Amino acid sequence: MYPTPIEKFGPGTRRTYNVALWVVLVLWLLPLLAVMLTSIRSLEDISTGNYWGWPTDFLLIENYTEIFEATPLGRYLLNSVMITIPTVLGVLILSTMAGFALAIYKIKLGFFVFAMFIAGNFIPFQILMIPVKNLTEALGMYDTMPGLIMFHIAFQSGFAVLFMRNFIKALPHELIEAARVEGANEFQIFWYVVVPLVRPAIAAMAVLVFTFIWNDYFWAIVLVQSDNAQPITAGIQSLRGQWVASWQLISAGSVVAALPPVAMFFLMQKHFIAGLTMGATKG
């Protein structure tokens, strides 16, 4: 293990480390703590300039109830879920298949195709704005969640294919050879041999893509217009313009918007770390 485990030092050092760890953590998260604290403040605190001190009133329930009652936050939240989940599924299916093809078969243009996925994924995505909007309209999907989902699936698959391909490439090739010897066809190899082995990578991808899509703001305002399809990031930003003086409500909304990816990360943490370790370090 590196650096040297702290247990090998004296008790003084150990105690110092334990204290330092949490102090650094609090400093690191100070901005977030401030948001959380602001989200339970009263309007008086804010108008008298008490942004960083201890709140005079704790309005946890009041503020969070108000944000759901006075604004369409609940609707935005639901939209985000309905956009993010199909996108994650779509990306996983497409990228596992494509990653499998690129990792297992020695195809002539394989590397070229792979390079294309990577290159496409690295571009400043704003460049796609006008063409993608025109396309979405031509397909009759402007201002619908499917329109947004289709684009997200396509764009995220660049990163995802890279990720899955590297992960599958690292699997022991003998397993696949063995299956072939036993007479399995290519789809069976994919489904019964590879997919079970890449579950950690799938889980990791799911968390990553979930986070990216949940936090997307740019495409949400380009491809969608109405409250019925707007995800929470766009919703929050619009609330920010509408509730200018009511920072306690904007903070509460921000906390609500941040919760799902955070929960996702905590639930899937093991897979997330494992997937990154195996898949990403091969880079």
Next chain:
Amino acid sequence: MKIRLALATATVALLAASAAQAGTITFNSMASDPGPRSAMETLIEQFEAENPDITVELNTFDHEAYKTALRNWLTSSSPPDVVTWFAGERMNAFAGRGLFADVTDVWNDNGLFDVMSSSSSALAYEGEQYGVPYTYYQWGVYYRTDIFEENGIEVPETFDDLVAACGTLREAGIAPVTIGTKFLWTAAGWFDYLNLRTNGLEYHLGLMSGEIPYTDDGVRATMANWQRLIDAECYIDDHSAYSWQEAIPFLTQGEAAMYLIGNFITPFFPEDSMDNYGFFQFPIIDESVGIYEDAPIDTLHIPANAENQEDARRFLAFMSQANILTDMNEALNQLPPNSESQVPDNRFLEAGFEMLSAADGIAQFYDRDTDPEMARAGMEGFQEFMVNPDRLDDILERLDRTRQRIFR
């Protein structure tokens, strides 16, 4: 008047009954502050009660985001049926590209040319009407009467008075003028007034339409006046860090004494100290120049590609009625554009109404009177000038290059 209204409503209803069946209209609005928002909602309920066959789906957006999003909607194949927007060049940009529907029929059928004569030209493009106004408001200086009193300052009538007031306030440790220029347009308010008071409306509109160069002596005279305000340290520090709303607390907390802004600021004044706030007309710079004011008109339009044109027209007709506009502007805390409506019982609005009625002419606002791209470049230049006045020559030359490119 009642009869005419009833007749108008009846005509509209008849027309609609013969045409469309039960319909839905999507209405995208940027009236996102809590007051205006609930005003819209109330009126929509009333509209739906009177027109049971129509459902209105209201989407409300934040102001700044809305300005960007509108053009996306207008060019899409399924735009909303009714949108809020601004009169003047801002409207022309879309009307000229065939993105707003011609609603001259709504004006004719409802006699709007009579009751809205003062704003009809601001909603006309090449002789046709492309929207209806629903509210307008005055610009001017909102100030703290108590601070003025404490420091023995009279309401400035001339520009010299204003500059002197800045000096007095600075000595008292108060920032004379608050402003938040993060979204740029507040700086344009100062330019508009300085230019209108220095050079008059005709010159101003010539500049707006690209006929007069930004390097012209007239503009330089305007900027020299502005320079006097900057030299007198009239403005708060770091104004480019704040939005217009974020600059309000300086006024309400007594750290600043004046704010040149539209009447939409008044709901932000605290109820319990309302008496400490007053309003005055922008001071006179040159007596030989007429008195012109900024009074932006907010408007309703039907996108050209909207599906439910029929019901959208009924909605526009409904929203143009005198009594509806009275109610709406009561709630909006602004002025109704229908001459038969009542001006809300509010001292700021009454003062504004009086001021605008006596004005020699009306401008919309810098970013509504000139080309959108020119407006953005211009406002960025004004913001830069307020922070770095020594760059004036560079800024004006840059603006003129932009002008030449845009209006070529």
Next chain:
Amino acid sequence: MAASPIPREHRRAAFWFLLPALIMFTVYVIYPILQSFWISFHEWDGLTDTMEWVGLRNYEDLLFWDDDFWTAIINNVWWLIFYLLAPLFGLIMALFLNQTVRGIRIAKSLFFFPFVISQVVVGLVFSWFYDPSFGLLNEVVGFFGIPTISLLSSERWVTFAIIAAGLWPQTAYCMILYLTGLNNINPEQIEAARIDGAKRFKLYWHVIRPQLSPATFLAIVVTVIGALRSFDLVAIMTNGGPYGSSSVLAFKMYEEAIFNFRVGYGASIAVVLFLIMAVYITFFLTRMLQQERSGG
């Protein structure tokens, strides 16, 4: 081995497995990129159907007539340089956190937190932090007797202030990459080196660093992409201001295409940004190709 013939059924399987992703990617990414190149040779307001061919004029305007373009490009360079602090900070944090004391797991996840939340929230938080009238930053520097500073309205500091906000989540991301990298290090090699008497820095430089190089590589790649794509924070914290001084290429492109109705011009900025990015993509691909060869 590389030269062995490809069985037909493999080729067919590869084709079908690739097809869906390929179609989606071509339709939504590759084709739009080409279209953007095409648009950049036109004058187009994006509202009407008429596009006027202007050849290279957009590029001419960009390079020789537009000061803001150069401001944006210089800011992008600053972003690139200072954003690369994220891998360094991430490594330091990872070294600090790679312990097994009680509660370390939860601590690690909490450190990773900023990466998970949206840039909208990050931008909002840091705007408050920097606020000249009530921001925590000024309360702190005020405590030390330093006069109030307004970072977001100073043309000199604004870009760095935004970068600092961006470094927060980016450092968390790099930290996770390094933590996993550290986890992967062969413990026997460390023990062997320690027995050989390798001390702290030497141990790091000769044993740890090479084993972390995949993590470093990835951290740099994602950071460079992040720096070149920077948009959200600029849009949220300053809207490009004051007077365009915090603009970056991505923001400038958006601004021209959306606010100024100059879609062709915006597309030409996109193309420039794309070409800069192409340098890194080539670098990344080359390096992967090498690894591919040496790794067998």
